Amino acid sequence: MAILILITVITLQFLFIRSQQHHHPLDPLNPKEISQIQHIITTSHFASLRNLTFHFVDLDEPDKKDVLQWLSSHKQNQSFPYRRAKVVIRGGAQTQEIILDLKNGAIMSEHGYKGDGYPPLTLTELLQAARLPFQSLQFKDLVTSRGLNVSEITCFPFTIGWFGESIAKRAVRLSCFYRQGTTNVFSRPIEGLTILVDIESMKISKFIDKGKVPLPGAEGTDFQSSSENPNPVPCDSNTKRSFVINGNNVKWKNWRFHVGFNARAGVIISTALIFDAVKNKWRSVLYRGHVSETFVPYMDPSSEWYYRTFLDVGEFGFGRSAVTLVPLTDCPNNAAYMDGYMAGGDGLPQQVPKAICIFERYTGDIAWRHTEVGIPGKVITSGEPEVNLVVRMVATVGNYDYILDWEFKQSGSIKAVVGLSGVLETKAATYTNADQIKEETFGPLVASNRIGNNHDHFITYYLDLDIDGEDNSFVKANLRAKKAKSSPRKSYWRVIRKTLKTEDEARLKIGMDASELLVVNPNKKTKLGNHVSYRLMTGQPAVSLLMDDDFPQIRASYTKYQVWVTAYNKSQRWAAGFYADRSTGKDGLAIWSRRHVNESIVNKDIAMWYTVGFHHSPCQEDFPVMATLSSGFELRPANFFERNPILNN
Amino acid sequence: MAILILITVITLQFLFIRSQQHHHPLDPLNPKEISQIQHIITTSHFASLRNLTFHFVDLDEPDKKDVLQWLSSHKQNQSFPYRRAKVVIRGGAQTQEIILDLKNGAIMSEHGYKGDGYPPLTLTELLQAARLPFQSLQFKDLVTSRGLNVSEITCFPFTIGWFGESIAKRAVRLSCFYRQGTTNVFSRPIEGLTILVDIESMKISKFIDKGKVPLPGAEGTDFQSSSENPNPVPCDSNTKRSFVINGNNVKWKNWRFHVGFNARAGVIISTALIFDAVKNKWRSVLYRGHVSETFVPYMDPSSEWYYRTFLDVGEFGFGRSAVTLVPLTDCPNNAAYMDGYMAGGDGLPQQVPKAICIFERYTGDIAWRHTEVGIPGKVITSGEPEVNLVVRMVATVGNYDYILDWEFKQSGSIKAVVGLSGVLETKAATYTNADQIKEETFGPLVASNRIGNNHDHFITYYLDLDIDGEDNSFVKANLRAKKAKSSPRKSYWRVIRKTLKTEDEARLKIGMDASELLVVNPNKKTKLGNHVSYRLMTGQPAVSLLMDDDFPQIRASYTKYQVWVTAYNKSQRWAAGFYADRSTGKDGLAIWSRRHVNESIVNKDIAMWYTVGFHHSPCQEDFPVMATLSSGFELRPANFFERNPILNN
Structure with a gap:
């Protein structure tokens, strides 16, 4: 949210x-x-x-x-x-x-x-909505009757999704928090009080007072590190950089790409090319890659929480939520920074200083190594430490901080990682001990008087891969056991490659199925005769568990599969549709794909959509601030090069 | 292998x-x-x-x-x-x-x-076996007839597994490689020639000559990086270390643990305790953790390859295969080193200098962060860069280099990562282009005249977790969708915790099933009333695809599941049994567990076994040396602490 x-x-x-x-x-x-x-x-x-x-x-x-x-x-x-x-x-x-x-x-x-849904609310509208209660006597009465001081209250506007209403007006719900004694605003929810705001008239349409719930205390909520000496910085900021930034173009080692930014996606990687030293030419990998949508449904059907089923990118915007990165905390001291620009609600330009950082990451890992002892009288160890280039931005969408990394490797890999940190959205409750809980709470007790409501994060990436050219195919290489003949062995596995022919076939859940997913250029082969390709390497799978007929799931129905592949269409970039605020599921990835269920994706310009999923049932360690939890995927060359390209850099 | x-x-x-x-x-x-x-x-x-x-x-x-x-x-x-x-x-x-x-x-x-199987061959035996051909006239004839110079040949002894023989003697098979023009010994296999050695008599028992296969050329096989300037080292080696090593005890931030080493497992982490600043005491997490076994079956049933189904830990030993780490290549310049000691075949002590390195890893990641904008007139960003402690060793088992990391985080997590690099075991073939291939090759063409045979790696970790004490239970917390009542929402997921009661129940494949795996101390609760636990976070799943009745699978039958939990038994540490060389599957994890299928694992000292799996169908980028491919798991506190412990360091 x-x-x-x-x-x-x-x-x-x-x-x-x-x-x-x-x-x-x-x-x-x-x-x-x-x-x-x-x-x-x-x-x-x-x-x-x-x-x-x-x-x-x-x-x-x-x-x-x-x-x-x-x-x-x-x-x-x-x-x-x-x-x-x-x-x-x-x-x-x-x-x-x-x-x-x-x-x-x-x-x-x-x-x-004239269709369903609305563009994102402007920052001005969100701010105006958040301020409305403070002009209301009724609000003053409601909070005073709770013994609270109005001047210590912050209200946040939440988008409200869609639940089958035939007319869905532009509206938000405000939840309010008590700041007294803490800088961790989200840690003291004033539960039981919700304020409906009509955005078009910019007026409060309703106060919903469900009665008092104990206000969680301020103690232990601040998240300043107790460490007096911040972690030492071991690296010299004068280290010579191996990358060059020219405008929005970045060149580093064997990579060349463009870094864009907009209010909706945040950081956008475009026209990423890799230098092939054998062929002595730059070859295309990724035409365009960015976060397309982020679906965050909470698992609490109660009247104050059921609507929290956020589409963070479409409703708020990752670029609009981009923060100014803090050197040494957010990026190492060898980082370079780029500013981000966008229009405000008044149309005038706004700047996010240091919205993106770019740095060489000395990972501490070993890029490759080998110790050879087979040569008489010699022990030869060869290898290189891994140094990658990271492009990072952070979108703080209210309580959650999304750390978005694109990492380029000299081996030819591109890794996208999303790290989740920030503050839990907690629900105030009477409980001070889990043993008191006798009813369903929709999440565990994470701190005194606070339930950490269960929720998911589905971060969907748009990946217009152009593997050595625009026309590509999507291949699922299945590893299948086979009985061995005339051998002491009884079995082995072999690889059965299957080109997935239609958008329908290319919609995948990745579980125990042993397979490799490849974007192949069927028109290009290596000198050795292998089809040029990149492989998608995925992490622990997670898809949406909501029922198909549930309204939030209808709006984000693409989250039932981790992988989709569609024929390229310039207008198809936002997985939950362009007009995500109060959308009704009539636009978006699943809809486009259903319309073209039999459309060929063979030897065509294709786009891949990959969803990084997290199920989050919180624990006490998530309070008062969450240690970063990361997941992502890697695009790794597979017969793209004649040989390991890392040796040529 | x-x-x-x-x-x-x-x-x-x-x-x-x-x-x-x-x-x-x-x-x-x-x-x-x-x-x-x-x-x-x-x-x-x-x-x-x-x-x-x-x-x-x-x-x-x-x-x-x-x-x-x-x-x-x-x-x-x-x-x-x-x-x-x-x-x-x-x-x-x-x-x-x-x-x-x-x-x-x-x-x-x-x-x-008197049972089946043998202890690992000694280095002396392996070396003696490797030298036998060079005393043989028949060998000289065989290689001379192939136009090869004997002095340029290296033979490597491979363990031979077990394929149903009623009497399995100690034996190895030698494969030979041509070193001429390359330091990459494994890149030029002399295919078609296999030499059987009886170890007990230390004599060649048979030459198997399947006829000449083209010898792959030396061109492009060396893997020295072409880079004249190695990657710059950005960090000052004089950076003050935050860790202290006293003998084999290591203390760093909120962690305290013991680093051991033996010939079989290599690095062993013991008695890992974490300091709880709220309770002001050290609390136990991991009594003992190390690699228990590594199963590497190749997928080629032909007579020269079928037997390559290595149990690297039991047959060779990760400690015995530990290399002297090279500063700057293998470990950053802020690393400390430990030597490893073991006995040779003659019983005398041997040293592996710098067998283990320990260093603080400045990951470039953000340990936690939040930007708070809800306080009028202020923007507060708090956070810390992530600095972890890594304990690393590298086992070079012939062609493959296993990089074994244990990473400790201030958030309370322990991460184990295994990185695979080194050189492919390739099979010489007539093909110079993939288009020439008309028959089944058991792997793709990765370089001219070289098939990269398909294979797996299953690295099984022994994890004697003692979560805040010895007696623990194993809980599977299933996320299950439920119909919502009296709500605009139709569904949500909730967590159904199930204590797995027996070893049989606790044997798991992790696929699309949405669940959390927790080792819980049922006798300890947080002040807030939650059960103290650690969570196992896994990566992309992979289990063995071999048929159950296949001999290698019988010997490594535990690889059909990623997770096993057993009642603690001091003698049960080696997943494929202690006597792994030529073992027949009568000992090991699956056998012990089958024997105690109904044994309670509730509120008992329990051990967890987790297998990190890789299916590897090679590609050209794996030649002449492989860019590191990594996978692993994380043990993450879940209601172990009253709050995020990172704030207290």
């Missing part, structure tokens, strides 16, 4: 002076462009709309073929032929989709959106 | 001067003790045995209750009341088990072993 980070964001009121020259057609919008967009819209016929607000301002992505052509044409010194923006505004209670041409400053197209 | 590392081992001919004072009753045997044992045996009635060889010389582990009593009695300044050794010798073609009292230098007991 997720809220306001507007205080970490700096609104750029001045006209930012920055070169209009773009280094890459997928460069995110810069502050000058965001200002330009704001100016065009607010001086157009849209200016007359009541309550004009900017909900989404992003680069309108150029066509892939144009991008690839430009990148391969050595025209990088010329600017890309066109530059467009996609903007979603609301005004007069309508959603409008607008495409702008930034070269000539004109509106190219506009379209009123 | 595994062979000789004798050249890395230094035989200590002198009487090593070292204090007899032991710091811990589980301290490994020191060189003086090993010499003492050798002296006792070689001056006893065993001296008259023909071909007296020492196959196993280790501490005879004191009873757990004695160790725990001593450790808790503040008698650490006095020496432990007794000190015994367990020795397995062979002489006169018989296996003898001997227990020695090292305090009075006497043999306490002796026992002739």
Whole structure:
């Protein structure tokens, strides 16, 4: 779940002076462009709309073929032929989709959106909603009757999902927390009090008072480390970096890629190429990779909690929740930083300073090694310590901190890891000891008067892999036991490769099934005759356990499978649909795929969707702050190279 | 598979001067003790045995209750009341088990072993076997007829498993490799030629010549990195260490544990305690943890390969295969090192210098963090970079290098990771392109004239967890969907905890089943009333795919499940049985457990066995050396502490 980070964001009121020259057609919008967009819209016929607000301002992505052509044409010194923006505004209670041409400053197209769901609430709306109770006498009465001091209260707006309502208006529910004696705001929930806010009118529509529940105490809630000496920093910040950042382009060892940022996905990796020393050329791996959606359903069906079934990316935005990274805490002292830019609700540019860090990680691991004793009179040990390049951002979506790493290895692997830290969303309860619990609590007691409600996190990655070219196939290589003939052995396993032909076939649950999942280029072979491919290496599997007909599951139905592969479609990037706030499940990955169930994905431009899942039944160690829990996946070359590429760097 | 590392081992001919004072009753045997044992045996009635060889010389582990009593009695300044050794010798073609009292230098007991299987071959035997062909004219003829120069050949002895023979003698098969033009000995197999050696007579019993197969070339086989500048070392080796090593005892932050070493398991972690700042006391987590066995079956039933179904720990020994770690390549420059000691085939002490390294790993990760924006006018970011303590050794078992890490975290977690690197065992073949392959090859073409045969690695850990005391239970907490009542929600999941009552119930495959596996102390609760426990966090599952009636599978039948829990029994430590060489599956984890299928494991001293599995169908990137592939597990506190312990360090 997720809220306001507007205080970490700096609104750029001045006209930012920055070169209009773009280094890459997928460069995110810069502050000058965001200002330009704001100016065009607010001086157009849209200016007359009541309550004009900017909900989404992003680069309108150029066509892939144009991008690839430009990148391969050595025209990088010329600017890309066109530059467009996609903007979603609301005004007069309508959603409008607008495409702008930034070269000539004109509106190219506009379209009123009439479907289900809404764009994310703006930070301004969230902040306004959070402040409403403090203008209300009824609220003052309710909290005073609980013996609380209004000035010590913070209310957070929660999105409310969809539960079959035929008309779903823009609305949030506020939950309030008592700050007295703690900086850990989420640790003292004022349970039993929920405030419904209608966003369109920006008015409280209802106070729901379920009666007093004991307010959990402040003791032991602060999470400042007691350590007086922070962990020593062993590394010299003057260490020579092996990477070069040019605009948003990064070059390191055998890798070259582009780092983007937008309000919705946060960090975006594009056009990742790896240098093949044998072929003496740069070869494509990943055209575009980013977090597409994050589904966080809580497992408490009670009236105050049932609706907490957040789509963090679509409802709030990982970029909008990006924090300014703190050197030494969030990134080592050899890190370089990039700022992030986006539009505020007023359309003006905002900056997230140090939104992304890039650093070489001296992992302490061994990249490869061998000790050879077979040569008479000699012991030869060869090897290299592992040094990887990490691109990191952190999205703090209310209580949870998502640490998003993309890690590039000289061996050719790309690893994506998401680490979960931050603070539990707890529910106040009368219990001070687990032995007192006689009823179902929907989560264990994690601290005195606090239930840590059970919940899941499903972080879905969009991965437009282009393995040595755009046209790829998806292969499941099954390891199957076979009876051995004419051998003292009775069995062995062999690999049965199966090209999955349709989107329907390519929807997978990965459990005990022994198989390798490969994205293969069927048009390219190594000199040795093997099909060029990358392998998806996964971790402990977790899929959604909700029933299929449950409303949150209908909205995030793609979470029943870890892997989906779809034919590439530029407009398909957001797994729970673009308009996720109050969505009804009529858009998104499962819907697109169902529509194209028999569509061939063989030797085509394909996109892979992989969901990293966590089931979280909390424990006391998660309080007052959670030690990071990580999971992720690795894309590892498999016959992409003629030989281990690490030896050539 | 595994062979000789004798050249890395230094035989200590002198009487090593070292204090007899032991710091811990589980301290490994020191060189003086090993010499003492050798002296006792070689001056006893065993001296008259023909071909007296020492196959196993280790501490005879004191009873757990004695160790725990001593450790808790503040008698650490006095020496432990007794000190015994367990020795397995062979002489006169018989296996003898001997227990020695090292305090009075006497043999306490002796026992002739008559069962199936043998102790590991000694390094001397392996080396003698490897040299036999070079004294043979027939061998000279065979290789000369292949146009090869005898002086450029290295032969490696492979253990041969068991395939239903009623009499299984001690024997190995030699495979030979051509070193010309390469330091990568395994890259040029002389396929088609196998030499059978009878170990007891130390004679070649048979040459098997299947005819010539093209010898793979030397080109591109060397794995020296082309990088002229090794990766820069960013860290100052003078960084103050936060850990203290006293003998074999290590203390770091909130952890205290003992690091042992023996010829079989390699590194052994014992009596790991964690400091609980709330309770102000040290609490037990892991009494003993080490690799118990490693099963590596190749998937080629042909006559030259079918027998390659190695039990690396029981047949060769991870300690015997331990290499001298290379600073900067194998361990960062802030590492401390420990030497390893063991007995040679002659019983004399041998040293593996720098067999273990211990270092603080600055992971580049974030141990915990939170950005709080809910306090008006403030943005508070708190957090800490993750610094862990790693204990590492590397066992190079012939071609494969196993990197064995135990990682301790301030959050209370212990992580065990095994990394696989080294060189593939390839099979020479006529193919220079995959398109030429028309028959089944039992693995893909990974380099010209080389098939990378499919195989598995199952690394089984013995984990005697003592969670806050010896008596523990094993709980499977199942996450199960439930229909929601009187709620807009239709479903949620809840946790159904089930104490697994018998060894039979506790044998698990972990697949898509959503559950948490917990070792619980049913006698201890937190102040908050939760049962004290640690959770086993696993990675991508892999179990053996061989058929149950296949001989290698009969010998390693425990590999069909990832998790076993057994009642503690001091003598049960080696999953494939103690006498693994040519074993017939009559001893080992599956056998013990089947015998005690209904034995209660509730509120008892229990041991957990976890198998980290890899299926490996090689690819070209695995040649000429493999980039490290890692997997492992984490033991993570779950209501062990009252709150996140990381805040107290």
